Structures are given as structure tokens and as C-alpha cells.
Amino acid sequence: MKKVLSSEKIKQELVATIDEMREDIIRLASDMVKIPSVNPNYDGVVKEEVIGGEKNVQEFLKPIFEEICDEVDMWEVEAQRPNLVGVIKGAGNGKSLIFNGHIDVVPPGPNTDWKFEDPFSGKVEDGKLYGRGACDMKGGIAAQIMAAKALKKLGIQLKGDLLLETVVGEETMDHELGVTATVERGYKADAAIVSEPSGPPQSLAVVPVSPGVIRMHITVKGKTTHASVRREFIRAGGKHGEVGINAVEKGMYIVQALQQLEEEWGFTKTHDLFEPGHFSIHPGIIHGKSYDVDLPFVVSDYCTIQYAVWHHPLESFEEVKAEILAHVDRAVQNDLWLRNHPPEIEFLLHWPAFNVPTDHPIVQATSRAHEEATGEEAVIHGFAAVADAAFLNAKGIPSIIYGPGSILVAHAANEYVLVEDLIKAAKTYALTALEWCGMEEM
Numbered sequence: 001m002k003k004v005l006s007s008e009k010i011k012q013e014l015v016a017t018i019d020e021m022r023e024d025i026i027r028l029a030s031d032m033v034k035i036p037s038v039n040p041n042y043d044g045v046v047k048e049e050v051i052g053g054e055k056n057v058q059e060f061l062k063p064i065f066e067e068i069c070d071e072v073d074m075w076e077v078e079a080q081r082p083n084l085v086g087v088i089k090g091a092g093n094g095k096s097l098i099f100n101g102h103i104d105v106v107p108p109g110p111n112t113d114w115k116f117e118d119p120f121s122g123k124v125e126d127g128k129l130y131g132r133g134a135c136d137m138k139g140g141i142a143a144q145i146m147a148a149k150a151l152k153k154l155g156i157q158l159k160g161d162l163l164l165e166t167v168v169g170e171e172t173m174d175h176e177l178g179v180t181a182t183v184e185r186g187y188k189a190d191a192a193i194v195s196e197p198s199g200p201p202q203s204l205a206v207v208p209v210s211p212g213v214i215r216m217h218i219t220v221k222g223k224t225t226h227a228s229v230r231r232e233f234i235r236a237g238g239k240h241g242e243v244g245i246n247a248v249e250k251g252m253y254i255v256q257a258l259q260q261l262e263e264e265w266g267f268t269k270t271h272d273l274f275e276p277g278h279f280s281i282h283p284g285i286i287h288g289k290s291y292d293v294d295l296p297f298v299v300s301d302y303c304t305i306q307y308a309v310w311h312h313p314l315e316s317f318e319e320v321k322a323e324i325l326a327h328v329d330r331a332v333q334n335d336l337w338l339r340n341h342p343p344e345i346e347f348l349l350h351w352p353a354f355n356v357p358t359d360h361p362i363v364q365a366t367s368r369a370h371e372e373a374t375g376e377e378a379v380i381h382g383f384a385a386v387a388d389a390a391f392l393n394a395k396g397i398p399s400i401i402y403g404p405g406s407i408l409v410a411h412a413a414n415e416y417v418l419v420e421d422l423i424k425a426a427k428t429y430a431l432t433a434l435e436w437c438g439m440e441e442m
Contacts, residue, residue, distance in 0.1 A: 011434065014150060014151070014154060014430050015372075017150045018426050018427050019423070021149070021153075022423055025146045025422050025423060026419055029142035029417070029422060030122035031060065031122065032057060032060070032061075032138040033121075033122035033132070034120055035056050035057045035060060036050070036120050037053035037057045038050040038053055038104070038107050039171040040053075040054075042106060044107070045107055052080045054082070054103055054168045055080050057103045057166070062074055064145060065164060066086075068086060068088065070089040071087040072087075073085045073185070075185070077176065077178075083166070083167045083168060083181060084167075085164065085185075087161055087162075087187075088148060088163075090157075090161045091157055091440050092159070093159050093160075095159075095438070096160040096163065096189035096437065097162055097189055097191055097192065097433055098163045098187070098192035098392070099147070099148065099195065099429060100165040100167065100182075100192050100193070100194045100195070100388060100389075101138075101140055101141035101144060101167070102166070102171070103141065103166045104169060104170060106171055106411050108132040109413055118131075119132045120132055122134070124419060127419050128417070128419065129416060129422070134416055135404070135405030135406065135409055136405065137197060139403075139404050139417035139425075140197065140405070140425060141195055143425035144193075144425075146426050147425075147427070147429035147430035148164055148430075148433070151430055151434070157439065158437040158439060159437055159438035159439065159440060161437070162437055163189055165182055165187065167388065170388050175388060178388065179388040179392060183392070183395045188396075189397060191361075191362035191398045191436065192397050193366060193399070193402050193429065193432065194387055194400070194401050194403070195403035195429075196383070196387045196389070196403050197406050197407055198381075199405060199406030199407065200406050201275070202381065204402065204425060204428070205378070206370065206378050206379070206380045207382065207383045207402065208273075208355070208356035208358055208360065208401075209273055209354065209356065210382065210386055211278065211279060211312065211313055211353050211382070211383075211386065212312075212313065212315075213308055213385070214308070214309040214311065214320060214321070214347060215308060215309075215350075216347050216348065217306050217348060218254055218328070218344070219304045220302070220303045220338070220341075221344075222244070222248075222302065222303070223241060224290045224301040228297075233246070234246075240336065244299045245299070245341075246300055247288055247302050248300045250338060251304075253331070253335060253338070254343060255283050257331035258281045258283070258327065258328070259281070261324070269315075271314075271382060273358075279310050279311055280310050281307060282310070283307055287306075288300045309324070313354070313355045313382075314353075325345065351390060352391075353390060354399065355393075356393065362436065365432055365435050365436050366378070366402050368431075369428045370424075374424050374428070383401050384407050404422050405417040
């Protein structure tokens with residue numbers, strides 16, 4: 001007679017198996033980090049110098065997928081930038097689940113800023129795995145893959161399908177090349193977990209909501225003249241715009257006006273899963289000078305401010321846009337020059353928010369799995385930034401974030417992920433798949 005193992009016994013064996021795979025998990029994450037895969041569409045990157053890095057990662061992962069999965073699919077929407085999907089077929093009578101992550105990374109910056117000089121070292125020291133992409137998000141991907149491998153190693157037959165996805169294009173919002181392309185190719189599920197780093201404020205939190213982000217450019221025109229006649233356009237009795245106007249100062253006026261709106265948002269834009277003041281209007285880049293010369297002795301005749309606007313998840317792009325335009329217009333009406341020379345405002349992109357209810361079954365299943373894997377109560381909070389989970393949700397797949405690491409180090413020099421978090425994450429992923437997809441009797 002076949003001995004039927006209890007679900008608790010199977011969970012214990014699964015956790016123990018992942019503990020035994022500890023060095024394999026670390027090695028996989030390290031090996032992935034050692035393969036540079038800078039997104040070739042990132043601003044300031046010479047595409048020809050980095051194109052193909054993402055493909056190298058996918059070709060490294062493909063045989064690992066083939067060992068674990070029943071079906072493996074690698075294809076390109078853009079040349080040399082393939083996506084990789086593996087399907088572990090379930091018995092057919094359970095819910096399906098996607099484990100998703102992106103393998104493109106941001107540029108590393110100067111080697112001299114890095115602890116080991118090589119930004120892609122993949123070295124481990126004092127319990128930390130270092131390198132560009134370690135946190136964002138090759139560590140999380142390694143944990144997902146090894147969670148699936150642990151299930152296979154124990155001979156566990158899930159009832160529903162489990163899909164492993166590693167995609168391109170996330171860092172530059174080229175979701176049509178990556179995550180959205182997977183859905184359009186037919187890879188769908190009843191839920192998804194994206195292994196982005198959950199922090200801040202805490203790594204390995206369950207994250208069911210994100211803000212949206214808008215890229216906005218505001219350009220103010222001035223009037224060039226010699227800087228020595230500054231008094232004419234800033235002092236009473238001067239000739240003002242007849243002589244010149246410093247576009248940089250008018251740009252600063254707009255920045256200050258939007259800082260006032262940002263302060264208001266700290267009181268008016270609140271959400272239970274975000275720290276007060278998280279929704280913000282960030283002036284990230286300011287360019288201003290005379291079009292002809294780059295000297296302070298000439299009055300600047302243009303100033304462009306590039307903004308990242310992080311908005312409340314329950315507000316639409318059109319609502320946020322209208323509020324910003326109205327606030328800028330009020331400021332413009334109070335300025336003598338800008339009333340007749342209003343700024344040009346461009347909204348260049350919008351990365352949508354996502355918002356999965358905290359009582360949704362995938363949130364609850366992941367929370368229970370985390371508690372079983374770590375012995376610690378699950379924390380549920382909002383995501384600081386944006387992620388591919390937004391595009392999965394937009395396609396009707398309830399998707400959350402749960403992953404090792406923190407965005408505080410994700411794009412910085414000496415990016416790292418805690419080794420212990422990799423192991424905890426792998427356990428949580430495996431236990432979540434076990435509960436969500438269901439398991440055939442063993």
C-alpha cells in the first residue's frame with residue numbers, strides 16, 4: 001500500500017531540501033550576476049557595446065529550465081533580446097502560477113565605485129552577494145528557479161501549471177519586448193509573483209500595490225542678453241523682458257511651485273500601505289543655458305526640467321496630469337514673464353500602478369508561505385517604485401511582488417542581496433506554489 005505523506009511532512013521536506021540546496025542557490029545567483037546584461041535602451045548607453053548581454057543570460061538559463069520544465073520557449077521580439085519561459089505542467093485540476101523576473105540591469109557606473117572593482121563580480125562577503133543585478137533582480141530569479149527545482153527534486157506533482165519567466169526590457173519600460181510579449185504569446189496564469197526586491201522598508205515583504213510613475217519635461221523660455229545688465233530684468237525700474245530674462249530662474253520658479261504641490265500631496269495623497277509623503281514630484285534633471293554658448297556671462301534663454309512623478313495607485317494618469325497642469329497654470333498667472341511666455345509641458349510616458357486587494361488569495365497564500373518558511377510574520381506594504389507586475393495585472397493576471405533585497409541598493413554602486421534572504425525567498429516561493437497550485441497525493 002502506498003504511504004501517503006501529510007501536507008505538513010511534505011512542507012518540512014521541501015524546506016529541508018532547499019536548505020540542502022543553499023550553495024546551489026548562491027552559485028546560480030552569482031553566475032547570473034557575472035554575466036553582464038545591461039539594458040541596451042538605457043539612456044546614455046552605447047547599444048552596440050552591450051547588446052547581446054541579455055541573450056547570454058537566457059542561453060545560460062535555458063538548459064537549467066530544460067532540466068526542470070516540461071516545455072521551454074525562448075524567442076525574440078527585438079534581435080538579441082530573447083525572453084525565456086518554462087512550463088512545469090500540472091495534473092490539470094489546480095490553479096496556475098507564474099514566477100516572473102527581468103534579467104536586464106541598469107548600467108554599473110565607474111568600476112572604481114565598486115567594492116571589488118568589477119561591478120559584475122558576483123562575489124560573496126559577510127553574507128552579501130555583490131554585483132550589478134544581484135538585488136535587481138537576479139537573486140530573486142535564482143530563488144524562484146531553485147524553488148521549482150526543489151519541487152521537482154522531491155517528485156512533487158502540482159495540480160496546476162507553474163511557469164518560470166525571465167524577461168527583458170523592464171528597466172526601460174519596454175514591456176512590449178518582455179513581460180507583455182509573454183502574455184501575448186499565450187503564457188497566462190491565475191496569479192503571478194514578480195521577484196523584485198520588496199524593500200524598502202523591508203525585504204521579503206508581500207507587496208500587492210505600487211504607485212504609477214510619469215516622466216514629464218517642462219521647458220521654460222527666456223531671453224538672452226549680457227549677464228552684466230541683470231539689474232534691468234530683476235530690479236524695479238528696469239526694462240524687464242525688453243532686455244532679457246533668465247530662463248534658469250524661471251525654471252526654478254516652476255520647481256518651487258511644484259514643490260508646493262508635492263508638499264500638499266503629503267497630506268492629501270495617503271495610502272495605508274505607503275509611508276506618508278511617498279507620492280512625489282521629483283525634479284531629476286535640469287538643463288539650462290543659452291542655446292549658443294555655455295558660459296555664465298550670457299543669460300540663459302531656455303531651461304528644461306525632467307521630472308519623475310510618483311502618483312497614488314488609485315489615481316489615473318489623466319487625473320494626475322490635470323492636477324499638475326492646473327497647479328502650474330496658477331503659478332504662471334502670478335509671474336509677469338510667464339503669463340505671456342507659458343512653459344511647454346510634455347508627458348513622455350506613464351508606467352501604470354497596480355493594486356491587488358490585500359485579502360486576495362495570492363496575497364494571503366504568499367503571506368502564509370513566508371511565515372512557514374521564515375517563522376516571521378509577513379509584512380504587507382506598497383512597492384516603492386514600479387515593476388512588470390503592473391503589466392501582468394493590466395492583462396488580467398493578479399500579480400504581486402515578493403523578493404529579496406531593497407531598492408535602496410538596487411541601482412547603486414555595491415549593489416548586493418543578503419544570502420539568507422535568497423534562501424528564505426526560495427522556501428517561500430516553493431511553499432506558495434505548493435499551496436496555490438495544489439499537490440497530487442504522494
